[in-house]
Amino acid sequence: MKLDRRAFVKLIAGGVGGTLLSPLPWKMADDTAIWSQNWFWRPSPERGGATTVNTVCQLCPGGCGIRVRLIEDKNAVRIDGNPSHPVNQGGICPLGASGLQYLYGPSRIETPLKQTGQRGDVTTLKPISWDEALEILATKLRGMRQKARGLVCVSGKRQGTVSELFARFLRAYGSPNYMLMPAAADAESLGMLFSQGQSRLPGYDLENAKMIVSFGSSYIEGWGTPARMLLAFGNWRKNAESDQVKIVQVETRGSLSGSKADDWVAVAPGTEAAFALGLAQVIISEGRYDRAFVNQYSHGFDEFRRLLQRNYTPEKVTAITEVPKEKITALAREFAQAKPAVALSGWGQGRMQGSIYDFLAVQSLNALVGSLHKPGGVTRTPSVPLAPWPEVVLDAMSLEGEKEPRLDGASEFQPPLPANLFYNFVKNVNEGKPYRAQMLWVYEANPAHDLADVKPFIEALSKIETVVSFSSFMDETTQLADLVLPGPTYLERLEDVATPPGLQYAVFGLSKPVLMPRFAAIHPGDILIQLAKSLGGGVASSFPWSDYETALKERVQGLAERGSGRVADEPGVEPWKGGQGNTLASNYDSFDDLWEKLGEHGCWFDTSAAMPSWDSAFKTPSGKFEFYSQKMRQIGIRGNDLTYLPHFEQVEPAGDPNEYPLLLMPYETLIITNGPLANSPFMTKMLFDFELKGDDCFVEINGKTAADLGLKEGDRVALQTERGSLEARVHLTGAARPDVVFIPTGLGHSGFDSYIRGKGVNANAILVAQQEKVTGLATWWGTRVKIYKV
Amino acid sequence: MTGENKQQNSGLLGWALFVVGFAGALFVGWIVFPQLLYSTKYQPINYNHAIHQEEAGMSCEDCHFFREDGTYAGKPKLAACAECHSEPQGETEDEAKLVSEYVEPEKEIPWISYSRQPDNVFFSHAAHVKMAEMDCTDCHRDVEGQTKAPPVKINRLTGYPNEVMKMYVCEDCHAQENVSNACDVCHK
Numbered sequence: 001m002k003l004d005r006r007a008f009v010k011l012i013a014g015g016v017g018g019t020l021l022s023p024l025p026w027k028m029a030d031d032t033a034i035w036s037q038n039w040f041w042r043p044s045p046e047r048g049g050a051t052t053v054n055t056v057c058q059l060c061p062g063g064c065g066i067r068v069r070l071i072e073d074k075n076a077v078r079i080d081g082n083p084s085h086p087v088n089q090g091g092i093c094p095l096g097a098s099g100l101q102y103l104y105g106p107s108r109i110e111t112p113l114k115q116t117g118q119r120g121d122v123t124t125l126k127p128i129s130w131d132e133a134l135e136i137l138a139t140k141l142r143g144m145r146q147k148a149r150g151l152v153c154v155s156g157k158r159q160g161t162v163s164e165l166f167a168r169f170l171r172a173y174g175s176p177n178y179m180l181m182p183a184a185a186d187a188e189s190l191g192m193l194f195s196q197g198q199s200r201l202p203g204y205d206l207e208n209a210k211m212i213v214s215f216g217s218s219y220i221e222g223w224g225t226p227a228r229m230l231l232a233f234g235n236w237r238k239n240a241e242s243d244q245v246k247i248v249q250v251e252t253r254g255s256l257s258g259s260k261a262d263d264w265v266a267v268a269p270g271t272e273a274a275f276a277l278g279l280a281q282v283i284i285s286e287g288r289y290d291r292a293f294v295n296q297y298s299h300g301f302d303e304f305r306r307l308l309q310r311n312y313t314p315e316k317v318t319a320i321t322e323v324p325k326e327k328i329t330a331l332a333r334e335f336a337q338a339k340p341a342v343a344l345s346g347w348g349q350g351r352m353q354g355s356i357y358d359f360l361a362v363q364s365l366n367a368l369v370g371s372l373h374k375p376g377g378v379t380r381t382p383s384v385p386l387a388p389w390p391e392v393v394l395d396a397m398s399l400e401g402e403k404e405p406r407l408d409g410a411s412e413f414q415p416p417l418p419a420n421l422f423y424n425f426v427k428n429v430n431e432g433k434p435y436r437a438q439m440l441w442v443y444e445a446n447p448a449h450d451l452a453d454v455k456p457f458i459e460a461l462s463k464i465e466t467v468v469s470f471s472s473f474m475d476e477t478t479q480l481a482d483l484v485l486p487g488p489t490y491l492e493r494l495e496d497v498a499t500p501p502g503l504q505y506a507v508f509g510l511s512k513p514v515l516m517p518r519f520a521a522i523h524p525g526d527i528l529i530q531l532a533k534s535l536g537g538g539v540a541s542s543f544p545w546s547d548y549e550t551a552l553k554e555r556v557q558g559l560a561e562r563g564s565g566r567v568a569d570e571p572g573v574e575p576w577k578g579g580q581g582n583t584l585a586s587n588y589d590s591f592d593d594l595w596e597k598l599g600e601h602g603c604w605f606d607t608s609a610a611m612p613s614w615d616s617a618f619k620t621p622s623g624k625f626e627f628y629s630q631k632m633r634q635i636g637i638r639g640n641d642l643t644y645l646p647h648f649e650q651v652e653p654a655g656d657p658n659e660y661p662l663l664l665m666p667y668e669t670l671i672i673t674n675g676p677l678a679n680s681p682f683m684t685k686m687l688f689d690f691e692l693k694g695d696d697c698f699v700e701i702n703g704k705t706a707a708d709l710g711l712k713e714g715d716r717v718a719l720q721t722e723r724g725s726l727e728a729r730v731h732l733t734g735a736a737r738p739d740v741v742f743i744p745t746g747l748g749h750s751g752f753d754s755y756i757r758g759k760g761v762n763a764n765a766i767l768v769a770q771q772e773k774v775t776g777l778a779t780w781w782g783t784r785v786k787i788y789k790v
Numbered sequence: 791m792t793g794e795n796k797q798q799n800s801g802l803l804g805w806a807l808f809v810v811g812f813a814g815a816l817f818v819g820w821i822v823f824p825q826l827l828y829s830t831k832y833q834p835i836n837y838n839h840a841i842h843q844e845e846a847g848m849s850c851e852d853c854h855f856f857r858e859d860g861t862y863a864g865k866p867k868l869a870a871c872a873e874c875h876s877e878p879q880g881e882t883e884d885e886a887k888l889v890s891e892y893v894e895p896e897k898e899i900p901w902i903s904y905s906r907q908p909d910n911v912f913f914s915h916a917a918h919v920k921m922a923e924m925d926c927t928d929c930h931r932d933v934e935g936q937t938k939a940p941p942v943k944i945n946r947l948t949g950y951p952n953e954v955m956k957m958y959v960c961e962d963c964h965a966q967e968n969v970s971n972a973c974d975v976c977h978k
Contacts, residue, residue, distance in 0.1 A: 003803075003807075006804055007803050007804040007807050008807070010804040010805065010807050010808040010811070011807040011808065011810065011811040012811060013808060013811065014807065014808035014809060014810065014811025014812035014813075014814075014815065015811035015812065015814060015815040016811075016815070017811075017812050017815070018811060018812040018813065018814065018815025018816040018817075018818075018819065019815040019818075019819055021815075021816060021819070022815060022816050022818070022819020022820050022823070023819060023820065023823070023824075024818070024819035024823045027823070027827070028947075031827075031945060031947040031948045032947065034908075034947070034948040034950070035947045035948050035949075037908070037910065038908075038948065038949055042909075044909050045909070047864075049857055049861065049863065050857075050859060050861060
């Protein structure tokens with residue numbers, strides 16, 4: 001008997017037949033498929049019971065109430081809006097909804113880092129212990145105490161107790177150089193000072209207005225508080241068609257805000273203020289202004305009227321803005337008739353400081369129709385009655401520091417404006433005057449990406465000896481830091497959230513840790529307290545608290561003592577209804593009760609601060625609203641009549657028109673975040689493929705311009721300005737006016753992580769910021785550019 | 791032996807080998823393979839359902855309940871056990887282990903699930919038990935009177951226990967009950 005080939009084949013055939021009739025191959029095929037779905041790197045979230053915790057969002061100044069869904073009290077899986085919060089009423093924006101991508105994203109910094117090699121080289125940023133990090137900082141600060149003025153801090157958070165602690169630290173230490181990232185609020189507070197005598201921020205009673213005219217404000221794309229504006233927009237559109245709130249968008253680009261308005265007025269680039277003055281001229285010349293207000297409560301009306309008559313008649317405004325004069329006249333009549341009507345200012349999302357005169361022109365319009373401090377008009381954001389901290393203890397060295405000029409001051413601008421001139425700081429550092437900036441602290445800001453016209457800032461950084469970042473993320477500025485002290489993210493830390501910009505009633509939010517910090521981060525407030533204690537002297541005495549929580553509680557005591565307002569604990573509150581001056585029944589009876597309820601619900605609000613009466617609202621030298629600003633004179637600003645009156649003075653875009661024939665204008669959208677954070681992967685996915693395709697972003701140009709340049713949809717172009725060049729693709733659209741190129745800001749990150757970086761280009765790198773002559777405030781609405789196919 | 795015979799013999803042998811191969815493969819496929827494919831794991835504590843029902847008078851819902859938000863809690867947490875077993879109630883070895891190894895050091899018991907659905911399946915107990923009024927035993931083994939926790943057979947390749955329901959079982963039932971079988975009903 002011999003096993004021949006045939007027999008062997010039969011054995012195999014039998015084996016194959018038997019195998020096919022057994023579950024083996026089928027089960028293996030199925031299981032292999034399942035196995036391939038379960039490789040070890042696939043995340044598998046832990047299961048368990050869910051809880052929902054209320055807190056307050058801090059990803060933008062809007063301070064919306066949010067609810068975080070947690071599994072087993074430790075893993076956050078979802079963020080949505082808190083329906084009880086008066087500002088967002090359960091609404092949420094794409095940034096807020098994608099907050100978990102920041103919490104769990106790979107760009108989180110896990111430990112303090114120290115630059116051990118060349119600055120900017122991320123690979124030589126080495127982890128160190130917290131003790132070592134704080135010791136390095138304390139040693140440096142001790143060493144430079146004699147030249148305390150060399151310490152500079154820039155905060156991207158304009159309000160709140162942590163920012164105040166930074167400001168306090170600098171003052172106690174002896175440096176006058178606490179600065180804020182630029183924003184429209186800089187022009188607003190100055191404008192309010194010049195026209196109404198107080199540096200307060202405007203609060204718009206938009207929910208009660210009948211007509212809204214927005215001068216370049218992206219009212220549903222991130223201006224003010226995004227969630228509140230979207231809600232207000234929804235309410236404006238709820239009424240029957242005959243009774244709808246009329247929205248007019250005055251803006252060069254056909255933006256989303258323009259397309260959702262009843263009327264889009266496409267003014268020539270940068271001429272919104274001239275258009276506002278044109279409306280004012282018609283309202284005055286036709287006698288449609290609010291006589292009760294103008295006659296008794298305004299100052300300098302005649303001078304204003306004469307200026308308008310001379311320079312801003314419909315014909316002249318048509319020449320500037322390219323809007324037909326019939327349109328100007330018709331819109332002016334409508335604005336004067338629709339009571340109450342309100343005009344909004346602040347370009348885009350309100351990140352650009354802009355011109356003081358642009359703000360004054362728009363406010364004059366509000367004043368003319370009697371919309372100041374009236375329901376449906378514009379008042380000032382009420383202050384929250386927090387208890388003050390004890391006075392800063394000034395020792396010999398901090399008293400010395402008090403006398404030093406600020407690094408953002410400059411002789412060419414008029415003295416001494418309470419303005420925040422970050423661009424001057426950059427310029428002064430680069431020119432090495434008036435003295436050296438030795439150490440820069442960066443808190444909640446990412447100027448190395450987010451500052452329009454970023455290149456001079458990067459240059460300035462190289463002249464500063466030590467850069468300290470308090471960021472939780474590896475952003476572009478942190479990459480350039482020498483020492484990184486990562487804070488916990490907003491979902492892991494305690495912090496107050498001040499009344500959001502543009503709101504007409506007072507809100508105080510309490511953001512609290514909803515889960516254990518993922519890494520051993522230390523709260524910036526606690527870092528400052530520890531640092532102060534280790535420095536001793538007046539600095540230590542100025543920080544008497546054991547920790548940040550104690551310091552915060554001390555301020556909240558003030559709220560409890562006042563006993564006004566309510567903790568927002570039930571949905572459906574509409575604080576704008578019934579007007580301001582409405583006293584709410586308070587729902588807490590002691591500090592402990594208030595603190596506990598704030599922790600539980602996230603927010604306190606109050607409508608009891610009535611809008612001021614016209615008799616008491618104006619703290620100007622004349623005691624009236626000043627069309628012609630005596631306040632500016634009082635402050636010591638010199639000039640001619642024009643200096644004190646709202647007027648239109650266009651800042652000429654940088655660049656030789658012969659070399660750079662087109663105009664480059666940046667724009668902002670709700671789907672691309674600006675500010676300290678980079679766009680979340682979730683938001684980037686929401687962009688259309690004519691905004692971002694692969695890693696290429698698009699600039700918008702008109703079909704006519706494209707034809708002149710021989711460009712087709714999707715062509716790759718280089719954009720070149722005085723500052724440098726970038727590459728992008730072109731999107732042909734009627735939303736762009738001929739001869740203007742529109743570029744989105746907020747893209748093109750080089751920091752953060754691989755899910756975020758490299759998407760599009762950073763427009764800030766080629767924009768040129770310019771400063772207004774009188775105030776030094778910066779504007780970057782337009783830069784001359786040439787584009788060519790690559 | 792003639793050449794013809796030789797050929798016949800070798801043909802017979804061939805067919806015999808065919809049968810051997812066939813039978814061998816069937817044996818491997820049906821008997822050996824399942825033995826190899828599954829590992830056997832034992833629960834950390836040999837839980838006695840019967841004793842809890844009969845002697846302690848507990849109901850199923852005391853441990854397997856729906857949370858307030860409608861989600862299903864599945865297996866109980868240690869805290870539930872500790873309510874009664876802060877000290878041993880009886881004299882079994884398993885109970886002593888429960889108290890000394892888990893309750894006292896406050897360490898959750900690492901129960902092995904018999905039928906947990908994969909992560910890519912959105913399965914709601916509420917929809918099946920509360921809305922469709924199905925019995926637990928329509929899908930799970932009947933634990934009534936069980937004095938021992940059966941070992942868990944875990945597929946070495948996929949990592950899932952053998953009791954985990956396959957997709958076709960879901961689909962068949964959905965089809966029978968006229969419930970949508972659209973992908974996004976279960977795969978969100």
